[in-house]
Every structure is written in C-alpha cells, then in structure tokens.
Amino acid sequence: MECKKNAPIGVFDSGVGGLTVVREIIRQLPNENIVYFGDTARVPYGSKSQNTIIRFSEQIIRFLQTKQVKAIVIACNTASALALESVRDEFEVPILGVVVPGAKAAVEATVNGKVGVVGTEATVQSGMYTKVIQRMNSEIQVLEKACPLFVPLIEEGFKEHHVTQEIIDFYLDSMKKTDIDTMILGCTHYPLLRSKIRTYMGEQIQIVNPAYETAMNLRNLLKEKDMVNDGTGEEVSQYQFFVSDAAEKFRRFANTVVPFDVPETNVVNIEEY
Amino acid sequence: MECKKNAPIGVFDSGVGGLTVVREIIRQLPNENIVYFGDTARVPYGSKSQNTIIRFSEQIIRFLQTKQVKAIVIACNTASALALESVRDEFEVPILGVVVPGAKAAVEATVNGKVGVVGTEATVQSGMYTKVIQRMNSEIQVLEKACPLFVPLIEEGFKEHHVTQEIIDFYLDSMKKTDIDTMILGCTHYPLLRSKIRTYMGEQIQIVNPAYETAMNLRNLLKEKDMVNDGTGEEVSQYQFFVSDAAEKFRRFANTVVPFDVPETNVVNIEEY
Secondary structure, X not given: OOOOOOOOEXXXXXXXXXXXXXXXXXXXXXXXXXXXXXXXXXXXXXXXXXXXXXXXXXXXXXXXHOOXXXXXXXXXXXXXXXXXXXXXXXXXXXXXXXXXXXXXXXXXXXXOOEEEEEEOHHHHHHOHHHHHHHHHOOXXXXXXXXXXXXXXXXXXXXXXXXXXXHHHHHHHHHHHOOOOOEEEEOOOOHHHHHHHHHHHHXXXXXXXXXXXXXXXXXXXXXXXXXXXXXXXXXXXXXXXXXXXXXXXXXXXXXXXXXXXXXXXXXXXXXXXX | OOOOOOOOEEEEEOOOOOHHHHHHHHHHOOOOOEEEEEOOOOOOOOOOOHHHHHHHXXXXXXXXXXXXXXXXXXXXXXXXXXXXXXXXXXXXXXXXXXXXXXXXXXXXHOOOOEEEEEEOHHHHHXXXXXXXXXXXXXXXEEEXXXXXXXXXXXXXXXXXXXXXXXXXXXXXHHHHOOOOOEEEEOOOOXXXXXXXXXXXXXXXXXXXXXXXXXXXXXXHXXXXXXXXXXXXXXXXXXXXXXXXXXXXXXXXXXXXXXXXXXXXXXXXXXXXX
C-alpha cells in the first residue's frame, strides 16, 4: 500500500470520548493530520453486542479510507475490545486499539501484580483487559468493574456536581477495599474524571490512561514504518471532524476537550459505508 | 387496505421505555396482539437530530409492516415529536404518537392554564409539546425541562438510589417553584419514576402519563375503524418482541416493566429495512 507521510491518521470512537485520544496524539505527534469520526448517531457502544460493534467499526473504517488515512486508531475501548481483531484481519491499513497499549502499561506499572480496570458494561463483560493482561503475564490478577453512569454524567455536564462523587463512591468502593496498586481507565471518557478518581482511590494507586499509551504506540508504529509526518511542506496540522449526527452538540463538547477551537463538523450518513 | 381484526398492533421505541406504553395497551386492550420493536442498537434517540430520527422511524415502520400490523404506536416521545408528521404522510397504516394524547390530557386537566413538561433533550428542544398544547389552547403557558440523566439512572437500576432523588431535585427544583398545576411525563421511561416525581412535586400537581392516554386513543381509533380484536378465535393474546441489539439485556429489563414473562426476543438488522 502506497502511503504519503502527510496522509492523515484516522481516529474513531462511538462519540466524543475518543477526543481524549486525539488530545494525546496532538501532544505527542504535533505534525500529524487527523481525521476524527464520532458515531454520535449510534452512541453509546457500551451496551451493544459484539456483532453490532464489528459492523459499525467496518463501516467507519471504510469511511476513513475514503480520506486516505495512513493508519487508524480505534479510540474506543468497547470497539477495541470487541472489534479490533476482526477488522485487523479484514483491512490492510494498520489499525491500533486502546486496550493493548493500556494493558501493557498496567503490566509494566504493577508491583504487586494486582490491577483494576474500570469501563463500560460491554468492555467489562468482554473481559478483554483481563485476557490481554494475562496473555502478557498470567500471574497478574485483574479486577474489572463496569461504571455505566460515568459517561452520561460527564456528557451531561455533571462532572463537578457532588452526585458524581457519590456515583464514584458507589462504583469504586469495593475496588478501593482491595489491594490493587494499578488502575486502568478503560473508557475514553474516564480521563475526564481522572483527578476525582485519583483522589478517591488514593495516591498509592497508579492510574493508567490508555489514551496516553496509545498515542505512544502510534508514534512507535509510524517511526517503524517511516511514516512520521515531519511537518515539512505544510503550514499547520489539519484536524477534520466528522460525526454521524448532532454536529453542533459534538462541537460544543469537543471544545471542552481539545486544546483548540473545533471548526465546522460534518455529518456523514455512516450506514451508507 | 385490508385489515384483519386479529392483526397485531405495532409498537416501537428507541429501546425499552416504550414498554410502559405496551403495559397500558395490555391493560386497556387485553385481546390485542402486539409486535414490539425496541431500537436497542441505536438507543438513545433523545440526543439525535430530526433527520436521523425520521430515517430510523421509517426503517422500523417498514419492518413492522412485514408483520401485517393494523396500526402503529410510536411509543417514544422523541420519535413522536420529531417523526410522526413525516411518517404519517408517507405510510398508509394508521400511526399514533404519544405527544398529542399527552398534550390533550394536560389541556383538559389544567385549571390555571400552566403546564410543565419533562422529557429528553431532543423532545424539549423540539418544543413539540408546547406547539401541540398551544394549538389546542393558545392561552396555556407551557414550561419544558430536559432531564437527560433520568433514562440512564432508570436503566442502570438506580431508581431507588438516593442520587436519583438528588437528580430529581436538580432538574425539577425550578419547576417546583412555579405555579404549574399539571405536569406531563414526556418520556416513556419517566412513568417508572412517577411516584418519586409525584412526591417531590406535591399532590396538588396532576401528573399526566401519555402512555395511558395513548392506549385510550388507540382504543378509540380501533373502535372507530371497527378493528378491535374481540378475542374470538384465539386462545390468548400474542406478544412478540424484536430488538436491534442485545436481546438478553432487553428481556431482563422488560421483565421488570410488563406484567408477564417476556419470552424470547429476536434481533433484527434494522438498517436493512
């Protein structure tokens, strides 16, 4: 496959959460162009089945390929957990998920071999973090916990409301009572609650943000394949945003996550791909 | 259009919420057969745009027509608000929404001419309840309020948790301070919080449940058109449930809403319709 260095990175998510991954890619790879797709017409993925998530992911990858992307990041834990292996077999473009980088960082971070994972219902039910971590080191104990209200609380602007603190307590109380020393934020929205979760769990717990690790992996992948955009020949990096619905609402939320003004956002009928 | 009396009623919703309408139809029309479709692959509708909601509704109506339904109830406030007029023009089968019956009941119930409406973001943004109420009586003042966290709280089983009480207070505090005497539960999930909302708002407020009113309207429609199933020739009423995803999760929730054991639930690839 021919591939220009200044071809964009494709990033997709079920909605706005993947913007925390975009934020990390921008930090670590400031010269890359990015095409983001948020599947806002069909969000959330967290409560949907594997077949559905695979079908949605295939459609989005076909759409991103129309933008000549040189690599694709599945910036959604649910889709990474449920669809990555399937779409990797199917498409030639290099595809990264967020689960493996997050799992790897946790395996390296844990001292006592006890790791906690918080995520959506689908991610936790898939047990994918446990499988991937134990494939790397079968001695590690993994404790997974679904926190399905975190996403609506964040998206509805309740991050600073005290009920969010109570819901954190409700979901994480049992995990806090264990002796895990490392915790993976296994949903792309959760980094937006990181400081609250860190305060609740205590400073002795290492918090792993897969978004950060994934951007690192992407940088390594691009270096290996000699595909890093060195920034010559272009003025500034281009960021394009596409959604399957409700572009204006997306843009408003996006502006609270990424460090620049999100320009126009285009609506795509993703079911056609 | 030929139509057998024992043909089923089609009922659809973005997910499980419409089951509160099914419950009322079963109470008021115990001899009717029902085909229910819950669009669990694309739930929630509440944050999606009008074009998307119309497209989804058209697909579902085409699916329900393959079941030879004699009438269709859009048991979703968002879809009733955004898609009813459009699909009524397009299809021959009689189609009822929940907004008009709910609005009519409120217009009849209010004494001081001040009505409150709670619903999803999309329903409230559409202003449909206000439009429909003021078309019936232009003197009535309508106060609408979106309560986007109610649905995830109910679906995640937090109905009895005290944060739900706090979220009720957060959303309804300003409405409680007005002198409305009637309130429409403008989202099919909200009847599941009715007793809490009633207690919070006070006994002087009349709570209108559009599910109840819609089942009444359906009964009147069937009588007018001489299509009521009188129950002769059949053993018991048949209830069939279809979803676009995650049938097992749907069935579990459904069993907490309807007064019988929900049998198998079939998954339909709704994007094919």
